Each structure stands twice: as C-alpha cells, then as structure tokens.
Amino acid sequence: MELNDGRYKIGGVDILELGTTYDLPLYVYDLAKMQHQYEQLVNAFEGINLKVLYACKALTNQSILGFFKSLGSGLDTVSIQEVQLGLKAGFLPEDIVFTPNCVSFEEIQQAVKLGVKINIDNISILEQFGNTYGSSVPICLRINPHIFAGGNPKISVGHIDSKFGISVYQMRHVERVVHSSKIQVEGLHMHTGSDILDVDVFLRGSDILLETAKQFPHLKTIDFGSGFKVPYKPNDRYTDIKELGQKLGKRFKDFCKEYGKELTMMFEPGKYLVSEAGYFLVKTNVIKQTTATVFAGVDSGMNHLIRPMLYDAYHHIINASNPTGIERFYTIVGYICETDTFGWDRKLKEVREGDVLVFKNAGAYAYSMSSNYNSRYRPAEVALYKGAAKLIRKRETIEDLLQGQIQIDF
Numbered sequence: 474m475e476l477n478d479g480r481y482k483i484g485g486v487d488i489l490e491l492g493t494t495y496d497l498p499l500y501v502y503d504l505a506k507m508q509h510q511y512e513q514l515v516n517a518f519e520g521i522n523l524k525v526l527y528a529c530k531a532l533t534n535q536s537i538l539g540f541f542k543s544l545g546s547g548l549d550t551v552s553i554q555e556v557q558l559g560l561k562a563g564f565l566p567e568d569i570v571f572t573p574n575c576v577s578f579e580e581i582q583q584a585v586k587l588g589v590k591i592n593i594d595n596i597s598i599l600e601q602f603g604n605t606y607g608s609s610v611p612i613c614l615r616i617n618p619h620i621f622a623g624g625n626p627k628i629s630v631g632h633i634d635s636k637f638g639i640s641v642y643q644m645r646h647v648e649r650v651v652h653s654s655k656i657q658v659e660g661l662h663m664h665t666g667s668d669i670l671d672v673d674v675f676l677r678g679s680d681i682l683l684e685t686a687k688q689f690p691h692l693k694t695i696d697f698g699s700g701f702k703v704p705y706k707p708n709d710r711y712t713d714i715k716e717l718g719q720k721l722g723k724r725f726k727d728f729c730k731e732y733g734k735e736l737t738m739m740f741e742p743g744k745y746l747v748s749e750a751g752y753f754l755v756k757t758n759v760i761k762q763t764t765a766t767v768f769a770g771v772d773s774g775m776n777h778l779i780r781p782m783l784y785d786a787y788h789h790i791i792n793a794s795n796p797t798g799i800e801r802f803y804t805i806v807g808y809i810c811e812t813d814t815f816g817w818d819r820k821l822k823e824v825r826e827g828d829v830l831v832f833k834n835a836g837a838y839a840y841s842m843s844s845n846y847n848s849r850y851r852p853a854e855v856a857l858y859k860g861a862a863k864l865i866r867k868r869e870t871i872e873d874l875l876q877g878q879i880q881i882d883f
C-alpha cells in the first residue's frame with residue numbers, strides 16, 4: 474500500500490476507486506505480494522529440492538488457489554472439503570496433502586479415494602489405516618516434537634500439551650504398528666504453531682524431526698510445517714526467511730547425505746503467503762464521542778474480521794480518505810450487537826463519517842473465518858493482478874442468507 478499524489482494505492486490501484494466500483498466493505502488481495510512471498514521462500518532454499526504447499530485454510534477462494542497452482546505450489550488441506558476445493562481449482566491429487574486432526578476414519582478414507590497424500594497424526598488412526606490399507610497406500614506421519622513456539626518463544630521439550638501430532642516419545646509404538654501392518658511411511662511432518670519469530674526455535678524442532686527421520690528408511694519427503702511470523706505492526710519483527718534458508722538448508726543437505734538419499738523438503742505456509750497481501754476496506758458509519766473515548770463505528774464487524782476479538786490480534790488501520798489530516802485517537806468498532814472492537818487507542822488521520830478505513834494483513838484468516846452473524850452479508854473479494862482489479866467473489870445477497878433454509882407452515 475503506497476501513498477501516491479495524495480491517494481492511497483495498492484499495487485498502483487486507487488483504494489477509494491475500488492470502494493466506489495465494488496462497494497464497501499471489500500476484501501482486496503494483491504497477487505503480486507503473494508507471488509513475492511512465494512518466491513522469497515523458494516529462493517531462500519536454492520539448491521534444495523523444495524515443495525511449497527499453500528495452507529489453504531488461510532484463504533480458500535478458487536482464484537487464489539488457482540494462482541498458487543500457477544506458481545507451482547501444492548496445497549495443504551485440513552478437511553475433506555478443502556481437498557474438494559483444491560481439486561476443483563485444478564490441483565492434481567498428488568500435489569495435495571491432507572493434514573487433518575481428530576477427523577473420522579471415514580473422512581480419511583474419502584481422501585484416500587480422491588488420491589491425495591495422507592498425513593496421519595495419531596496412533597489410533599494409524600492402526601485403522603494399517604488394518605485397511607496395509608502397504609498399498611503410503612503415508613506421512615505428523616510428529617509432535619514438543620517445542621513451544623510462538624509469541625514469546627520458549628523451548629519446552631517434554632511438555633505434552635497439544636492435540637496435534639504423534640509424540641516423538643511414541644516412536645517405538647509407531648514402529649510396532651508400522652512394522653506389523655507393513656505401512657509405507659514416505660514422509661515425516663511437523664507443524665508446531667503460529668507466529669514463530671525465532672529461527673533457532675524453528676531449528677530446534679527441525680533437529681528433532683530430522684533425528685526422528687533416521688528411524689524411517691523409506692522417506693521421500695520431510696515437511697517442516699509453517700508458523701512463520703509476519704509483520705502486523707509497523708516495524709514489527711518477523712521470521713527471517715533468508716536466515717532460515719541458510720541454516721535449515723545446510724542441516725537438511727547434511728541430513729540427506731547421511732541418509733543416503735535426496736529428499737524433498739516441504740513447507741506449508743498460510744499466513745506467510747497471503748496475510749500481507751490482503752486489505753480489508755470499510756466505510757466509517759458514525760463518529761461517536763463518549764466520556765471515555767472517540768469511537769469510529771464502521772460498516773463491518775467481527776463477522777468479517779474476527780481475529781482482533783478471537784486472538785487479540787493487531788491489524789493496522791489507516792484512513793485512506795484523509796491522508797493529509799491531523800492525527801487523532803480513536804477506538805475502531807464494528808456494527809455487531811455485542812462488544813466488537815477492532816482496535817483501541819489507534820492514532821489515525823482525522824476520521825470523518827463516510828471515510829474509508831483500510832485494515833492491513835487481511836489476507837489470512839479474514840474472509841475464511843467470516844460468518845453471517847447478525848444476518849450480515851459477507852463482502853465481495855477482489856484480486857489485483859497485473860495492475861487491474863478483478864472480482865473473484867460477489868457480495869452476498871438476501872438469497873444467500875435464505876439458501877438451504879426450509880420454512881415450515883404453522
């Protein structure tokens with residue numbers, strides 16, 4: 474997002490014009506930024522056999538999935554519905570990894586039928602899988618290396634507090650099941666959490682994964698998951714992908730040498746690929762001065778961007794309509810009838826009723842976590858590609874709210 478001749482633009486496209494053309498509220502995605510992130514990750518691991526899987530739960534629009542496919546990305550999915558969306562967007566089954574948690578064995582069987590790669594994250598499912606498929610369907614195992622990462626990263630090996638993955642301490646049991654059912658383990662995987670800032674914390678988990686990998690002689694892939702931290706606030710720190718590429722790249726190469734085989738390294742980022750590419754545009758409905766603060770009430774709410782209320786997430790907010798105004802303090806709130814705050818005590822260029830506010834980092838977990846709460850429509854989505862705006866999802870209408878409902882007679 475840049476300020477150019479007194480107008481805010483995203484990739485050269487005027488923000489206020491987007492609002493006029495497509496109406497507000499509106500999600501806007503800058504595909505050039507997504508591509509930049511993708512290429513930055515690929516370039517950081519030059520010389521390594523790398524496969525990036527876009528973790529599509531961050532943003533599942535078909536056009537976005539198609540764009541990542543065009544870049545050469547695979548797909549990381551966590552539900553059978555995401556698998557179906559990926560196939561519909563044109564991904565080959567072998568480029569889709571299914572990494573569910575606590576789903577039924579029936580759902581895993583559906584994924585096997587669709588031909589996608591299966592990532593197993595508990596021993597009960599592993600046993601059922603072995604009983605059903607034996608050696609006929611290769612699998613990947615999700616390992617929990619028991620590191621605590623994210624926010625204020627702290628290594629805590631030995632702590633058992635996550636529902637994800639199979640504990641590294643259970644490998645003896647895993648080996649027994651694998652051996653007796655002749656299950657082909659072709660991949661190992663970890664995903665330890667979100668917002669991992671420190672490369673060394675990432676490496677700690679990776680070392681445990683690589684150590685575990687020595688016990689599995691038929692591997693083809695090692696998936697290091699995701700959780701890269703992206704900047705949310707101005708001057709925020711974020712994961713240094715170059716440093717990660719150098720350090721983990723070297724360890725991976727050394728490991729492959731020792732293992733005696735060139736393996737494929739995988740990552741499955743969501744946030745890292747799409748968070749910063751997204752902008753959420755809203756209109757200011759009212760300015761309300763109370764005894765405690767000045768509220769700017771906008772034509773949106775946690776139904777469209779729940780992260781601030783759900784995780785106390787910070788989304789930077791800018792007034793696109795008044796770039797030269799004086800700065801004042803506001804509490805930015807939504808129109809949902811319950812406490813629905815986007816940001817307290819934010820310094821914005823003076824906000825007037827009708828002004829367009831822009832929320833940054835709205836690419837990941839914004840639309841994909843949206844709802845119709847308060848019977849509000851979900852906004853439209855627009856992709857900016859090669860200097861032009863393209864509508865990739867229509868704004869909802871009353872028909873969408875009534876879709877599937879059956880009114881009985883009284």
Ligand SMILES: *Cc1c(COP(=O)(O)O)cnc(C)c1O
Nearest residue numbers: 528572664667699700742743744
């Ligand atoms: C959510 C998820 C990701 C993506 O996490 P980000 O923090 O968005 O990068 C990757 N892998 C799995 C298995 C996930 O559940």
